[in-house]
Amino acid sequence: MAPAVPTTALPAPTSLARARTASTAPALAWHPPSFDVVFVREVSRVEHARRIGGAWLRNVCRMREARVESAVVVISELATNAVLHGRGDSVGFRMRHVGGQVCLEVNDHSPSTVPGPVHVGPDMESGRGLWLVDTLIDELGGRWGFTADGAVAWCVFPIAPNAPRSSYESGGPGSESRGHGLGSKSRR
Template identity: 55%
Template structure:
């Protein structure tokens, strides 16, 4: 560095990108292992939509683009995670009573998981996974979310008030990336 050049100032966002972030998780869960590749910034995305079924595909496209371009996830993981997002969002549209739904997605710096949250702003009892029969027309959403999230090595659930559904999905396929 020459005398004319100066070091860039360190601010809170710069400092954040060099610190280890910890995801919110239950006390008894083990934090995810550190990344084996660098992620420069968390690049979070927040989306607020009207509770309208036609908005699900718009959000799905945004999430797919984010996972491909920011997270550089492989296509199979992108498609599986996009289906999880679609199901979480479809449930919020169908069962929520608020006027809007908020979706947030982020990868915390130096972790290897994306966190997706769908908030329908409707506190309610926490739903349970159902096992629909072959002729049932509905009731498969949470089963799909559970199956796909498990297959991807992640986990999912609801906040205690039932208004926010969340999932953690590893960016890469790894035998030791399963979150317990």
């Protein structure tokens, strides 16, 4: 016999009549849990951010795999940017579900000039990260930018394609920043 394990789940109805009654009862609004992670500012930690973010999108938000793959690249690029260009000891990574939208933030704790995508030559080995973020967020139907102090990169995109946009998307998390377009100047 298996040992009893404490749980917060409601017990299953013992009869079909109770199941019907339970299913017609008013449902509580359920929102996927958000998470905040702080990791040491090391390149090896970017993989952890990708895995955590991808698992959360797949298992908690039930996002389709093609969208998850694009979002994981965005997570990777923003986390890498924070690790390479941040000056603090840590990087903050937060994801939330708000009104059918995913809200993602990467905080490098380093106020700076607001970066943006740049065009780089074909022989350059790096420098395409924010251009890639711009392209993928556009394909996901979202927006992205930085807080006014340049310390937090944020993006908002729908869990499902063609989902209505939430009011959260209009400005980003507590900032006056705007989404970026190709051609913005950047230190990154």
